[in-house]
Every structure is written in structure tokens, then in C-alpha cells.
Amino acid sequence: xxxxxSAEAFVMAVLLTLLxxxxxxxxxxxxxxxxxxxxxIYSFLMASLMIVLDAVDVAMTEASVGAGISTVIxxxxxxxxxxxxYPQRRSVAIPLFVSIVVGAALVWGTIGLPAFGISxxxxxxxxxxxxxxxxxxxxxxxxxxxxxxxDFRGFDTLGEVTVVFTAGIGVLLLLQGGWRxxxxxxxxxxxxxxxx
Amino acid sequence: xRLDLILRVGAKLVLPFILLFALYVQFHGDYGPGGGFQAxxxxxxxxxxxxxxxxxxxxxxxxxxxxxxxxxxxxxxxFTGTGVASLxxxxxxxxxxxxxxxxxxxxxxxxLIVEIGVLVTVCGxxxxxxxxxxxxxxx
Numbered sequence: 213x214x215x216x217x218s219a220e221a222f223v224m225a226v227l228l229t230l231l232x233x234x235x236x237x238x239x240x241x242x243x244x245x246x247x248x249x250x251x252x253i254y255s256f257l258m259a260s261l262m263i264v265l266d267a268v269d270v271a272m273t274e275a276s277v278g279a280g281i282s283t284v285i286x287x288x289x290x291x292x293x294x295x296x297x298y299p300q301r302r303s304v305a306i307p308l309f310v311s312i313v314v315g316a317a318l319v320w321g322t323i324g325l326p327a328f329g330i331s332x333x334x335x336x337x338x339x340x341x342x343x344x345x346x347x348x349x350x351x352x353x354x355x356x357x358x359x360x361x362x363d364f365r366g367f368d369t370l371g372e373v374t375v376v377f378t379a380g381i382g383v384l385l386l387l388q389g390g391w392r393x394x395x396x397x398x399x400x401x402x403x404x405x406x407x408x
Numbered sequence: 409x410r411l412d413l414i415l416r417v418g419a420k421l422v423l424p425f426i427l428l429f430a431l432y433v434q435f436h437g438d439y440g441p442g443g444g445f446q447a448x449x450x451x452x453x454x455x456x457x458x459x460x461x462x463x464x465x466x467x468x469x470x471x472x473x474x475x476x477x478x479x480x481x482x483x484x485x486x487f488t489g490t491g492v493a494s495l496x497x498x499x500x501x502x503x504x505x506x507x508x509x510x511x512x513x514x515x516x517x518x519x520l521i522v523e524i525g526v527l528v529t530v531c532g533x534x535x536x537x538x539x540x541x542x543x544x545x546x547x
Contacts, residue, residue: 268441272433276449281534284456288541351512353438353519361443362519366502369522370487373529377484380533384477387540 220264227261244295248286255279269357412461419461426454434527438516444526451527452534464542473539479532486525490518 234254241247255278262271326333343360346352352359361369430450433442459467490502497506504518505511 269443269446272442272446273449276446276453280453281449281456281538284460285537285541288538288544292541292544350515352515355438355440357441358437358443358519358523359515362522363502363504363515366491366518366522369526370484370491370502373484373487373526376533377480377529380480380529380536383537384480384540387537387544 223264224261227257227264231257231261242297242299244290244293244297245287248283248290251286252279252283255282415461419457423454423458426457427451430454434523435520437523438519444523445530447523448527448530449534452531452538455535456538459538459542464539468539471535473536476532476535476539479528480536481529483525483527483529483532486528487522490521490525494518 231254234250234257238247238250238254241250255274259271259275259279262268262274343356343364346364347356347359352363430447433440433450434444434447437443437447455467455471458470490504492501494503494506495501499506502518502522504515506514507517508514
């Protein structure tokens with residue numbers, strides 16, 4: 213956390229400007245390789261923003277999943293599909309209209325939100341004080357995020373792990389389904405594995 | 409694999425520290441940021457970096473596909489098994505109070521086991537997806 217509030221605001225402004233620039237570059241880019249690299253940069257900027265907001269767990273997840281694994285998976289996909297986007301002949305009027313309306317609705321929705329960082333926002337009044345008091349009273353692990361995720365709300369996390377499991381099984385079935393019918397697995401061949 | 413000597417030596421230097429960092433994130437999750445999900449993704453990233461530098465075939469020797477695919481349901485089984493074990497001890501599902509004599513140690517044990525389950529499923533899913541994408545173009 214940066215102690216000086218104006219320095220923090222400056223870092224935030226720089227990061228948000230870079231995010232906007234990267235978003236515009238992604239929208240204008242026609243080479244898919246460039247889009248993948250730019251979205252990796254976007255995830256990395258987002259992770260830096262999360263660190264400024266003191267959400268270190270989220271920043272770690274964003275950096276490892278967004279900038280790491282998903283970039284590799286997207287590059288592996290480009291290897292299969294080719295990296296140039298076909299030119300589009302359709303008009304951009306309707307997508308532009310939908311984007312502007314949805315964006316304006318989101319900005320309008322933020323007007324009703326409580327001010328940023330105040331301690332008596334509704335989200336801090338509901339169950340969070342109970343968790344904090346309980347874990348302090350019983351000497352629970354100091355990182356309350358872990359205690360909430362794995363202990364207070366263990367059942368939710370079990371559901372999330374099941375979601376990861378289901379998604380993984382689904383992707384595996386889609387991408388390598390049917391190998392049992394063919395007799396041998398496609399990864400049995402040994403040649404040509406030097407590069408992805 | 410031909411002229412990338414610097415990449416290969418550099419990757420060999422970095423790989424053990426990536427795995428060490430994943431284990432740190434896993435076992436220090438009670439005190440610092442991180443937990444099973446982040447540790448699983450980081451350790452999967454180690455396998456993927458190894459596959460990028462040394463080839464998918466070499467990576468399949470250290471992380472065989474059959475093992476990786478078995479890790480996907482194994483983590484869910486560890487998580488659910490922890491809940492069933494706490495049921496058998498007479499507590500609620502996923503209430504870890506019965507795992508040790510005092511409250512703090514019981515809950516630290518419970519959180520640790522559950523986070524290992526998360527790590528196993530997440531790491532297995534990420535590496536299995538990577539293998540599936542990479543070997544797709546070979547057939």
C-alpha cells in the first residue's frame with residue numbers, strides 16, 4: 213500500500229490510462245497474436261491495479277491465470293487456427309450503439325454506489341464483522357481471506373472446486389474425446405514434440 | 409531445442425524456484441496472501457514452462473497425462489472426503505473442530521487438507537487442458 217494518498221491516486225491514474233490504451237489497441241488490432249499479447253498485458257496491468265487496491269489474493273490469481281495460463285492456452289489455440297482475423301464487411305453501428313448504451317448504464321449504476329473505501333458501506337455491515345470477530349476470538353489463521361474461503365464458507369469453495377473439475381472434464385472431452393474408440397491415445401506418437 | 413541454450417539454462421535455474429514459490433503460497437496461505445488455487449496455477453505454470461522450453465514429450469515424462477487426469481477428480485475427492493470425515497466425527501459437514509484437540513489446530517489442519525484438495529484439482533485441470541490443446545494439432 214502506498215502511504216501518500218496523492219501518490220496512490222497518481223499510480224491509479226497511470227494504470228487506468230494504460231488499461232484504456234491497451235483496450236483501444238486490442239479493439240483496433242487485426243493480428244490475433246498481437247491481441248493475445250495485448251490481453252496478457254491487460255491482465256498484468258489489472259493485477260498491478262489489484263495490488264494498489266490491497267487485494268493481493270486477487271492480484272496473484274489475475275497474474276497467474278490471466279497473464280500466464282490463459283495466454284499460453286490462447287497461443288496454443290492460435291497455433292491451431294492461424295493468427296489473422298478475416299476482414300469484416302458488416303456495419304459497426306449496432307455493436308457501437310449496444311456498447312455505448314451498456315457502458316452508460318454501468319456508469320449510471322456506479323452513481324448509486326457508496327463512496328470508494330468508506331468503512332460503513334453495506335458490504336462491511338452484513339457478515340464481515342461476524343467473521344472478523346469470530347476469527348479473532350478463536351485465534352483463527354491471521355489471513356481471514358483463507359479462513360473465510362476454506363472454513364467459514366468451505367461448502368462454497370467445494371462448489372467452486374467442483375466447477376473447476378466440471379470445466380476441466382468438459383474441455384478434455386471436447387478436445388480429446390473419442391480416443392478410446394480409436395484404440396490408441398493421440399499422445400502416443402513420439403515425433404515432432406519439440407515445440408508447441 | 410537447437411540454439412536456445414540461454415533459454416534452457418535460464419529455465420533450469422528458474423523452475424525449482426517456481427515450484428518452491430508455489431509450495432510457499434500453498435503452505436503459507438494461512439498467514440500471507442494465496443492459497444490452494446494460486447498455488448495450483450503456479451505449479452501448473454511450472455510444468456507448462458518446462459513443456460515450452462524442453463518439449464511436450466519431456467514434460468509428459470515428469471507429469472504423465474494419466475496422472476494429471478487422475479488429479480482432476482482426486483482433489484474434489486480429497487475435499488469431499490474431508491467433509492465426510494468431519495461428518496463421521498459427529499460435526500457438521502466441513503466443520504473441522506474434531507480434527508485435533510484444540511480449536512485452532514483442528515481448523516488449521518482442516519484448512520490445510522482442503523487447500524491441498526484445491527491445489528490438486530486446479531493444477532491437474534490446468535496441465536490437462538494445456539496437454540489437450542497442444543496435442544490437438546498433432547492428429
